[in-house]
Amino acid sequence: xxxxxxxxxxxxxxxxxxxxxxxxxxxxxxxxxxxxxxxxxxxxxxxxxxxxxxxxxxxxxxxxxxxxxxxxxxxxxxxxxxxxxxxxxxxxxxxxxxxxxxxxxxxxxxxxxxxxxxxxxxxxxxxxxxxxxxxxxxxxxxxxxxxxxxxxxxxxxxxxxxxxxxxxxxxxxxxxxxxxxxxxxxxxxxxxxxxxxxxxxxxxxxxxxxxxxxxxxxxxxxxxxxxxxxxxxxxxxxxxxxxxxxxxxxxxxxxxxxxxxxxxxxxxxxxxxxxxxxxxxxxxxxxxxxxxxxxxxxxxxxxxxxxxxxxxxxxxxxxxxxxxxxxxxxxxxxxxxxxxxxxxxxxxxxxxxxxxxxxxxxxxxxxxxxxxxxxxxxxxxxxxxxxxxxxxxxxxxxxxxxxxxxxxxxxxxxxx
Numbered sequence: 001x002x003x004x005x006x007x008x009x010x011x012x013x014x015x016x017x018x019x020x021x022x023x024x025x026x027x028x029x030x031x032x033x034x035x036x037x038x039x040x041x042x043x044x045x046x047x048x049x050x051x052x053x054x055x056x057x058x059x060x061x062x063x064x065x066x067x068x069x070x071x072x073x074x075x076x077x078x079x080x081x082x083x084x085x086x087x088x089x090x091x092x093x094x095x096x097x098x099x100x101x102x103x104x105x106x107x108x109x110x111x112x113x114x115x116x117x118x119x120x121x122x123x124x125x126x127x128x129x130x131x132x133x134x135x136x137x138x139x140x141x142x143x144x145x146x147x148x149x150x151x152x153x154x155x156x157x158x159x160x161x162x163x164x165x166x167x168x169x170x171x172x173x174x175x176x177x178x179x180x181x182x183x184x185x186x187x188x189x190x191x192x193x194x195x196x197x198x199x200x201x202x203x204x205x206x207x208x209x210x211x212x213x214x215x216x217x218x219x220x221x222x223x224x225x226x227x228x229x230x231x232x233x234x235x236x237x238x239x240x241x242x243x244x245x246x247x248x249x250x251x252x253x254x255x256x257x258x259x260x261x262x263x264x265x266x267x268x269x270x271x272x273x274x275x276x277x278x279x280x281x282x283x284x285x286x287x288x289x290x291x292x293x294x295x296x297x298x299x300x301x302x303x304x305x306x307x308x309x310x311x312x313x314x315x316x317x318x319x320x321x322x323x324x325x326x327x328x329x330x331x332x333x334x335x336x337x338x339x340x341x342x343x344x345x346x347x348x349x350x351x352x353x354x355x356x357x358x359x360x361x362x363x364x365x366x367x368x369x370x371x372x373x374x375x376x377x378x379x380x381x382x383x384x385x386x387x388x389x390x391x392x393x394x395x396x397x398x399x400x401x402x403x404x405x406x407x408x409x410x411x412x413x414x415x416x
Contacts (some may be wrong), residue, residue: 013297013304016053016062019044027055038286038316038393045317051303062309063296064290065317070348072298073290073311074355081357082310084289086396089196090277092222096267097274107267110256112360114263115271118247119360121355124367126245127168131368135375137177142380142407150385150404158280162186164368165279169247170272172232185228185329188221189280195221229269247275278361278396281397287314288353315350316398323347398416 019031033040034052041063044052050066066072073079080103083091086098094100098115101108117123138160142151163176176186197220236248249266255261263271291310297303305311320328323345324335334340352359359365363381376382383406393401 007412016046016142016303018053038394041314042317051298057343062311063314064311065314067323067346067348069298070313070318076355078293078296079290080293082289082291093192094274095270097270099274111271112277113256114254119363121363130168131164131371134167135372139375139379143409146409147406153403153405154399161282162279169275188224192221213249283397283399286316309332318348
């Protein structure tokens with residue numbers, strides 16, 4: 001095989017562009033927004049180009065934003081999924097679940113093969129009743145307070161998607177829709193996600209030395225979450241489900257066609273916690289990570305990478321690239337109409353990742369989005385907060401912080 005780093009003699013790999021005002025050891029701290037790092041990187045991409053480097057405290061990160069460069073790192077022969085620092089923070093909670101498993105961990109392929117059938121378009125019929133029933137509970141709550149109070153949209157969205165995932169996937173309700181004072185398990189999951197997002201991996205032992213109280217709470221929450229899910233699994237073993245198979249039934253009873261093996265109890269727990277994390281964090285992710293399988297280059301040999309070097313594909317920038325047209329920064333759903341999208345030049349749209357490690361729940365997400373929007377828009381006129389200005393909060397996902405709406409019941413509309 002030809003060395004992937006071989007390039008034309010007239011083209012030599014060069015140093016990656018980086019933000020100005022870089023300082024020794026600290027790196028690019030003067031040009032980094034630590035509260036909204038990805039949004040700052042989107043701005044820098046306009047100045048630095050489709051591939052550039054950010055370095056903090058001696059740790060470099062390569063950011064890829066241009067369509068051609070993203071096409072290259074999506075090439076499965078040369079690149080593969082990298083867990084990345086954001087998903088690594090979830091390993092204590094989700095272990096070797098589908099999102100956080102390393103590429104060569106046996107349970108990833110085993111679980112992927114077993115669960116593929118659970119996320120096809122056809123399988124959505126098995127979950128439809130659970131999804132519509134949960135959405136109906138949300139619209140009933142909104143109807144009861146029609147036009148009287150502001151609705152915290154990110155909070156209600158999180159509660160809804162968490163409960164949909166639990167009911168549709170595991171035929172279990174945590175009561176999140178009906179308990180206005182909060183549910184202990186849901187609160188545990190929220191705290192764990194908050195802890196993971198705030199955790200630092202740069203300084204070893206930092207959490208145990210400087211954040212002892214939070215670390216002890218994390219250990220207690222982790223135990224509580226694992227025990228609760230183990231109880232759910234044992235209850236299902238004692239009382240198998242009915243005619244409709246849910247995701248938990250598949251994990252307990254199906255085998256991997258390649259290995260002939262089933263999932264062990266610990267991995268089933270990790271998969272359930274993984275899906276509940278996805279239910280707790282339903283909004284878009286800023287990007288995904290890729291790692292070089294071998295020495296290779298990007299941008300016609302301009303930039304070189306060694307085996308195991310990794311990059312961040314920044315979707316926030318890629319989805320606003322000028323390749324989408326002069327209105328790339330505008331909200332314009334019509335650009336996805338068949339006649340319009342055919343006229344666009346090469347561009348990148350990968351909201352669920354890419355390759356065999358792309359999000360397995362894509363069809364599930366589309367289905368619950370369609371059902372939820374159809375029910376809400378059929379039943380309510382939505383009033384925005386006139387003083388609101390979009391403030392995108394960055395955690396594991398992107399959320400419009402403080403977004404509030406009033407939902408006014410439409411006369412004559414029936415609950416669906």
